[in-house]
Amino acid sequence: MKRVRAALFALALTALAGAQIPVMPPPAPGPQIGQRAPAFTLAGLRGGHVALARFRGKVVLLDFWATWCEPCRQEIPKLIALQREFGGRGFTVLGVALDDGGAPVVRPVARRLGISYPIAIGTIPVAAAYGGMEGLPTAFLLGRDGRVRQIYYGVQRQAELRQAIRAALAR
Amino acid sequence: MRSQPRTWLTILAAALLIGILTPASSAGAPAPPTDPWAASQVVQPAALAHALAAKAGAKPLVICVGFSVLYQGGHIAGARYAGPASSAAGRAALRRLVQPLPRGKAIVLYCGCCPWAMCPNIRPAFSLLKRLGFTNVKVLHMAQNFRTDWGARGYAMQHGAGSR
Known part of the structure; x- marks a missing residue:
C-alpha cells in the first residue's frame, strides 16, 4: 500500500511539473534561408485552427511574439500597416x-492593439521547430513556396520589411 | 520696447521650468523604472560568463526569472528556472527555489526577455529576494535581450527545460 501511495505521489509530482513547464523537444537548428518552413497547425485566437499550409501561395510574415514583450507590442502597429498595404496582394502577417x-491572455491585448491579421496560439514544440526562441520578436518571411526568405531577430525597420515583402511578392 | 528682452527671457525660463518639471510619462514616454539595486549589484554578461567558466572559485547560483518559452529556447548553462517574477506564480516559484538556501548564498538573477528598462521580471525578483533577507544577490545586465547579450556572444548555453 505504501509503495502504491509513493508511486501515486511521484506520478502526481511529475504531472504537476509537466503542467508548470512543458518540455521542449531537443533543440533543432530551425529553418534557414531557402529551407521550407516547418508545418504547424495551432489553435487560432478567434477559434478554430490555423494551419501554415493554408497560406501556401501567399507571402507570409510569420511573427513570433508575446504580450509581455514590449518591443513586440511596439512593432505591431507596423505589422498592421503592412497587412493593410499588402494584404490584398497575396501577403499576410501571421502572428504566433x-x-x-x-x-x-492574448485576446484582450490583440483587441486593444487592433490586430487585423490572423493570430495563432503558439506552443513550445512549434517554437522549438523554428530553432527555439532566445528572444522576441523573431520573424520569418516566407515566400509563396513556403520557403524562408528572411529571418528577423528583434524589431525591424518598416522600410526594410516593406522592401522584402515587395521583392517576395514580385517573384 | 525696453522690456521686450526681459519678457522673452521670462517666457524662456518658464518654458525651461515646465520642461524640467513635466514628468516624462505625460509626454507619452514611459517613466524609467526605479531600480531596487545598487550599481555594485549589477553584473555584466562577460564577467558572469568568465566566473562560470573559471575552473576554480565558488560559482553563484544563477536563476532565470523570465518566461518559459525563452528559457527553453536557450538559457545560461546551469541556470535554474523559477518563472516570470512579474506574476504571482513566478514569485512563488522563486520563493520555493531559494527557501532552503543560506541567506548569504551568492545568487545571480537574470531575465533577458526584453530591453533592460522594459523587463517586467528582474526588478520584482530582486525585490523579493531582498525582502526574504538574501544579502548577496546580483542582477545580470541584459541591455537588449538574452539572445543579443548572451547567446550571440558565444557564452555557455543550454536548451530545454533544464532544472527548476
Whole structure:
C-alpha cells in the first residue's frame, strides 16, 4: 500500500511539473534561408485552427511574439500597416503568440492593439521547430513556396520589411 | 520696447521650468523604472560568463526569472528556472527555489526577455529576494535581450527545460 501511495505521489509530482513547464523537444537548428518552413497547425485566437499550409501561395510574415514583450507590442502597429498595404496582394502577417496563458491572455491585448491579421496560439514544440526562441520578436518571411526568405531577430525597420515583402511578392 | 528682452527671457525660463518639471510619462514616454539595486549589484554578461567558466572559485547560483518559452529556447548553462517574477506564480516559484538556501548564498538573477528598462521580471525578483533577507544577490545586465547579450556572444548555453 505504501509503495502504491509513493508511486501515486511521484506520478502526481511529475504531472504537476509537466503542467508548470512543458518540455521542449531537443533543440533543432530551425529553418534557414531557402529551407521550407516547418508545418504547424495551432489553435487560432478567434477559434478554430490555423494551419501554415493554408497560406501556401501567399507571402507570409510569420511573427513570433508575446504580450509581455514590449518591443513586440511596439512593432505591431507596423505589422498592421503592412497587412493593410499588402494584404490584398497575396501577403499576410501571421502572428504566433507565445504567452504561457494562451488565448485568454492574448485576446484582450490583440483587441486593444487592433490586430487585423490572423493570430495563432503558439506552443513550445512549434517554437522549438523554428530553432527555439532566445528572444522576441523573431520573424520569418516566407515566400509563396513556403520557403524562408528572411529571418528577423528583434524589431525591424518598416522600410526594410516593406522592401522584402515587395521583392517576395514580385517573384 | 525696453522690456521686450526681459519678457522673452521670462517666457524662456518658464518654458525651461515646465520642461524640467513635466514628468516624462505625460509626454507619452514611459517613466524609467526605479531600480531596487545598487550599481555594485549589477553584473555584466562577460564577467558572469568568465566566473562560470573559471575552473576554480565558488560559482553563484544563477536563476532565470523570465518566461518559459525563452528559457527553453536557450538559457545560461546551469541556470535554474523559477518563472516570470512579474506574476504571482513566478514569485512563488522563486520563493520555493531559494527557501532552503543560506541567506548569504551568492545568487545571480537574470531575465533577458526584453530591453533592460522594459523587463517586467528582474526588478520584482530582486525585490523579493531582498525582502526574504538574501544579502548577496546580483542582477545580470541584459541591455537588449538574452539572445543579443548572451547567446550571440558565444557564452555557455543550454536548451530545454533544464532544472527548476
